[in-house]
Structures are given as structure tokens and as C-alpha cells.
Amino acid sequence: MNYPEFYSALFRVTLPETALELAALLVLIVDLGFLRKAALKVRVTVAALLGVAGCGAALWTLQLQAQGGLSFNGTGEILLASGGSAQVAQSGILILTALTLLLLIDSVFTKHVGEYVAVVLMAATGGLLIAAAQDLLVIFIGLELLSLGLYILTAFAKSSAKSAEAAMKYYLFGGMAAAFLLFGFSYLYGITGSTNLNQIFAALAVSENVSHPLLIVAVVLIFAGLGFKVAAVPFHLWAPDTYEGAPAPAAAFIASVSKVASFALLLSIGFASSHIFIPQLAGAAWSAQLNAGIGAGSGFGISWDVIVFVAALLSMVVGNLAALAQVSVRRLLAYSAIAHAGYLLLGIPTNNYEVALRLSFTSSGRATGAVLFYVLTYGLTTIGAFGVVGVVERATGSDRLDSFLGLHKRNPVLAAVLLVLFLSLAGIPPLAGFWAKFNLFAAVLGVSAGPVPFILVALAVAFSAVSLYYYLQVLKRAYVMPAIDETPIKAHPVTLTVLVLIAATVVLLGCFPALLQGWIEGLCPIS
């Protein structure tokens, strides 16, 4: 093995991660070394701007990455992919991280600003790794880097008991999930003898491995770990408490960046698992395969897809129904996040099948682009939503529905931003959320004409309609019901600018989805 070549290739491929880590260290140095005596506001602004600059640098270095990814000896064993969906996800992560850092500027929940920004950047690095990882151990490293950062961020509001409780729950739950994940990975390694995704699935395609009994165990355990990350039912229990307890900028980061990274990972797994489908699917209809069930000599592919579909269904149902009963807007956003994870999960097996079908039939690989579009716009919208919630919380002291009463009088711009963002989450055109859902559902239906995708999409649309009710509850408070307290709510100009920009982007992407869609499809071509 040629180490100098390998390490230079490693350096080139991990330039964005390096940039972020350097930025994190720079923030720590500046904050701890030079700004000890400065006012909190100054320190926060400097740290946030340095963090944003770091994200910008990382974005720029994305273009400098070597194409083809990083592998040992240039063989097919890729450790870290570059370009394609990895690039889309990494760009998304960096932009979303920058936005959450900008939202930090007027917050007062902590004095340890440098540490906060540094942890955010390091967690984002973990996210970048996950988005590009093609090897089980690299996945695990990235996942842990991201997760540990998120646990710390959740606990950052030291004076809030809720923050500590949320962080403890998140940490315990997450630690358990990570253990499950690693256990499942170990089984996969045991069955196939490799930790590289492509090689694993190539090995699984061998018939004796396909029906290996331990494979089911591995699949379930792996999904437990990954489902936790995306807050899919039944691994969602951490989400409401974490969304409620974490400080607003941290909650925005958790809700957006970790989702983008996790779904990029799920897409990679699907892409790699396409190897297994060719012998299985040639000439067979999708629904026939699904109806054949888990035990009929099927392997990773079929059982994985069934599990993901079931989790998607449960997430949609539980997320939407539970959100109906919420009186805390943060918990409402958490349950809505679970519901959106459900919709997104529909795209994952679709992606698998499309990738597989592309090799045997001519079909478009729309699901990758659709999932990426959805998760990016969802992340953007969620950051905006938490931004608004943060401002209202600071002004009124709580995030209950009643805090939003009369928002249209107290801060009309904020109310308008809230209107745009929540309607986008509900899926009302001409906003980005509508296009994201339409695109995704069209991709799911486009794979096969069987009843299964149709039923799933029908349920997704139906539950989307249900979701309008709880989003309107918040908007009703903001626009319709009379205000109890009419004092104007002031928002920091930077925060307001960022929120207005986010809302404008949501409208723009909704009216001209080809802008983002075209860029994504340019990087992930539909062959």
C-alpha cells in the first residue's frame, strides 16, 4: 500500500472536513485567547462569523475534491465518496450549518460561545463524513462525531433543567442506538468479510449469504441505529424532548443538519445495495417481491425495504396524530419532524429499486434527487421555524401556542415568515415543501404500477392533509385570534434578515423548483 499517495488522496478528499476543523480550532483560539474580556455580544458575533467563514471555506473546497472518491490503492473499495449525492448533501450541510450559526447571534443562553461554535463545526464535520462514507467504520466514526456533538449542544443551556434532561435522554438513547448499529455492522462484517459497502453487498448477492439467518438480525439492528438518527418510529421518543429542551439554535441544527446527513447515508446504503437486486429482480414485479415477505429466501434488500416501509408508515401516522394534540410549538415541530421523516423514508427503498431497475430496465432514478431536494428544503424550513420560535420565546418566555397570539401585530414580518414556513411544511403550493412532496411521491409511484407504492403514497397524501390542521393552529394564533399582549416583539436585525431570506428562498424554490432540482440532477444524473 502506497502510503504517501493514500494520504495525499485522503487530504484532497477531506478538504471540507479539514476546513471545518481548522475553523473550529480558530474559533476556540480567538474566543479563549483574545476575547476573554469582550462583551458577550461581541464574542458571539465574532465566533458566529468565523464559523460561517469556515463553512464558506469548506463549501469552496468542495469543488477542489478529487473526483472518484478515496480508496485504497485506487481499487473499487471506496472509503469516502466525492461528487454526486455526497456533494449535494455536503453542500447542504454546510449551508444549513452556516444558517444555524447566524441564528446564534442574538442568543444569550450560554457564555461559552467559542466552545459552542466549535462543537457545532465539529458535529458538522461528522455530518460531512457520514454523507460521503462508503465504509462501515467510517460511517460509525462520522455518526459518533455528529451524535456526540449533538448531545453536547443539547445540554448547552446550563441554567435550564429541560436542556439537561433532554440531553441526558438524547445521550442515553443515542448511545444505545449507536451500540445497536455497531452490533449490526459487526454481523454484516461477519457474514460478508468486509466493511466496505460495495463489497458487502456484492458478497450478499451470493445466494448462500442472501438467506443467512443472521442477516435479518443485522438489518433490524442497523435500522434501529439509523432510524434513531432520523427520528423514525419506533425510535423517535427522543425527539420531542430534545426539540423542546435544546436551545433554539441547537435545536435548529439537530433538526436540519443531522437529518440531511442521515438521509444521505441511507441513500448511499441503498445505492450500494443495488448489487443484490439484479438476480432477484430481473423480470419480477416489485409488489410480487414485497408480497413474498421476509422469510421467502430473501436477503438484505427485501427485508430492509419492508422494514423501512413499515417505519415510514408508522412515522407518518404517529407523527401527524401526535402533533394534533400538542400545545408546545417545539414539540409540535418535533412530531412534525417525525412525520416528515416518514415521508422521506418512502423514498429510500424507492431509491433502491430505481437503482436496481436502472440496470435491468430503463427507468429514471428520480428518488435520489427527490429525497435530497426534500431533505434540503425541509432543513431550511425547519431552521427558519426554530428561528421564529426562538425569537418569540425570548420575547414571551415560552413556546406555547398562546405565546404566538397576535404575532401579526407584534411583528408583522416575523408573522409573515412564520406563515410562509408553516404553509411550506404543510405542503401548500407555490412553496418549496409542496414541490418536495410532489416530486417525492411522483418518484415513488413512478417505480412500479403495483398497489403497494400507491397505497403508501395515498396514505402519505392523506396524512399530509391532516397536518394542515396543526400548522393552521399556530397560524391561527398568529393571525386570527385576538392578542393578549400587544407590545411589539423586537428581533435582532441579523436574525430577521436571515429569516426573511429563508422565507424568500422557500417561496423562490417553490415557484422555480428547477433551480435546485436542476443542480441536484446535474450532480446525480438520471441515466
Added chain:
Amino acid sequence: MLAFAIYLSFAGALVMALLPKGRPALARWLALAVAVAGLAVAVAGFIAGMGQGRIVLVDVPWVPSMGIHFLLAADGISRVLVLLTGLAAVAGVLFSWNIELRTNEFFAFFLALIGGVYGVFLSFDLFLLFVFYEIAIVPKYFLIAIWGSTRREYAAMKLAIYSFAGSAMVLIGLLAAYTTAGSQSTGLVELARAGLPVSFQMWCFPLVFTGFAILAGMWPFHTWAPTGHVAAPTGASMLLAGVVMKLGAYGCLRVGIALFPHGLDPWGFSFAGIGSWRDVFAVLAVIGIVYGALVALAQTDFKFVIGYSSVSHMGFVLLGLMTLNQIGMTGAVLQMFSHGIIAGLLFAIAGRIVYDRTHTRQLAELEKMHLSRRLPFAAWAFVIAGLASIGMPGFSGFWAEMQVLVGAWMVNPWWTVAAGVGIVVGVAYIWRALQKVFFSDLLPSARELEQGHELAAITWPEVTGVVLLAGASLAVGLWPRILLDTIEPAVRTLLAGGVQ
């Protein structure tokens, strides 16, 4: 050029939202200007389009990779309905002249709703049609929830959820049709030509039709309509009953029937005389006509009478659509126009002219107010509106309902008989309302005589609005060819198998 109706309305809504608060007069006049401009564009487009078939207004690729185009086009049916929207918009603004609370926002939502409605009528791309259809839902919610009256928050949420559920059904059908046709294009013309399999159409048609028909107030999914219309402020209820319910019927025609014609074919078996989806929806329409009329007859609230009469009249539209013959479907489109005008007029009288002055809608209380003497203008207006509503020759409703009845007779005489019963009951509930509200003999009690306050004078916007709407119904009633010459060729083309 018709496309400018859409652009002007949305631009107007945006400007309205940004206007400085505290100057309601500015908001009103701006809204009126935008509405009149829209009407002018509609009339110009109507005249320019006479004798022509489908005219493409705008065709811009929107998301090329999925075959979605920003495609605006107008055929005869679209032009008539755009004209209706223009009239309803101007009348709606006029009858909302007295709104003082949050005037800017009221007219912003109002104009946004109008823009969405124009958009639906002019879209010839299924995705675009759906986008405009859904855009219309949010302003409706806020108009009712903020400026409405009885149980407004409940009514607004019910209306929003029902509409959204209906459009969810349409979305499922849209996605299914798009992917079954090969994910190539969402244009209405292309999808109609795509040759969707008959078995697919058999289940997709009722799904899409029901989804649109919910908004059209088809029984038994109509309960949002009376509640919503009663709770809405006058201008909004005029729009809701007058134009927005027609969105549903238009969708049934333009999407349901045009794209899935084989969904109406006989099933091969029949159950109690019903052998196809056509029979099912025709029967539901007839039930709606009779049920709506009977329930209207039993109401104690003036506005509820009119709300249920809307459900009844929309039944005629749906019945006409299900006849699938030239005369029946022409009648259906004409009834869309006619009822739009008449419902607007009825709600204007019940809401703006009567309720805003007397502060009651209860027939029992209005009986004692001698409104024929104190509000003679209102009495005149309601007599005219009532005659139009019952289908008196000389007004537009006569031609519309007659054509629907003839068309229905050609398919199944029993439908016509049942619908005829609905017309007779229609006379009854209008007469009852007319008598109780305006011409009752009850003497007021001594206390009421003491209280006898002066009712506010009739203002010029109200007079203008009544003249506009009544005049439109009268004009079409006396010379129906104004509209029929445009509607008939469009229906003929649609029936000839294709969206042209």
C-alpha cells in the same frame, strides 16, 4: 392577455399587503381598481375569443425534466368562467366596502383568492391547475376566521380541512395519472391523449371526481358549505358560493371527465338501477338538489337558507355534467355562471344589506322588522334575486336549469322528475324567506315600536353591486346566446373526445 387577470390580482394582493395601515379608503379603491381591471381583461378576452377554440396564452417550461409547463390557455368554458370571476370579484369588493377591521389584509387575501381562481380556470397543465387550486385554500381560511361571524374559527377550519382533503384526493389521482401515462408530461391535452388503461380510469375517475366534487358541494360531502358560507363575511361568501364552488365543478369537468372518460362507462353489472359511476354521481347530484332544497326550507337563519340553496343549485351543475350530452353539459356550464351571479346577489342581500343593518339573521326576528317599508331597495333586490334563483324565465337560471333537465331526461327521465321536485321546493323556500324577511304581516310589539331605529341608508357600492349582478343575470336570461355561443362549441369539442 387573459393571463393578466391572474397577474394583476396577485400583484394587487402583494401591494395591498404592503400598504400602510390605517387608510381603509386607499385599500378599498385599490381593490376595486384591481377587480375592475380583472373584469375588463375578462370581458376583452371573452370578446376577442368569440368564435375561436382553445387559445394558448402562455406556455413556458417550468420543470422540464418532469414535463411540467406553465401553460395557460382558454377555451369557451374557461372564458365564460373567467368572466364570472371578474363580475363576482367586482361585486365582492363593492359589497365589502364597509369593512373597517384590518382592511388591507382583508383585500389582500381577497385578491389572492381571486388570483387563484383565475389561475384554475386558465390552467391547461394539470400540475399548474392543482397549484392554483390549492393556493386558493389559505386565503379562504383567513377570510372566514378573521372577518367572519357565527362560529367563524370552526367554520374556517372545517372548510379548509374539507377543501384540503378533497385536493388530497385529487393529488393522488394526479400523481397516479401522471406516472401511469409515463411521467412525460402534465399537460391536460397530453394526458387526455395518453390513453390511460380503462381499468385504471375506472378507479381513478371516482377518486378525482369526488375530490373535486367535495369542493362543488356534492352530497354527502357538502356540510362544509352552509357552515362556511354563513360564517364568512359577505364578500367572501359571495366568492365562496359564487365562484369557488365552481372551481370544484370545473375540475370535475376539465380533469375528471376529460382525462378519464372511460371511468364513466358501464361496469357491466348494475345494482338497484346504478350501473356505472355516471349513475352514482348523477344520483348523488339529484339527492343534493332535493335534499338541499328541503333542508333550506326548514332553516331559521336567513343565510343558511341561501347556503343550502347553493348546495341545491350546484346539484344541477353536477347533474348536467353527468348527462354527457351536448345540451346537458352546456346547461351545466351555464348554470355555473348563472348560479355564481345569483348566489352572489343573494348573499349580498342577506349579508351586507340586511344583516349589517339589522344585526340578526333569524327569520323569526326579521319577520317583525317590516323591511319592505324600511329597506325597499333590499326588498326589490331580493324579489329579483329570488325570481332568478327559482328559475323564472327572463333570468339566466331558467335557461341553465331547463337545459340540464332536458339533458337529464335524455338519459333517464326519473332524474328530471326528481330534479323538478327540487325546483318546486326551491320556489317554496325562496318564497318563505321572501315572505318572512320582507313581507310579513306581523305587527311589531310596543317595545319594538319604541326602539324602532333608523336603518342605515343604502350606499352607492351596494346599489352598483346589485345592478351589476342582477343586470348580468337578466342580460343572459333575455339573450342567452351571449354565453351559449361560446359555451356550446367548447362543450362539443370536449365531448368529441379530447381536450382539443
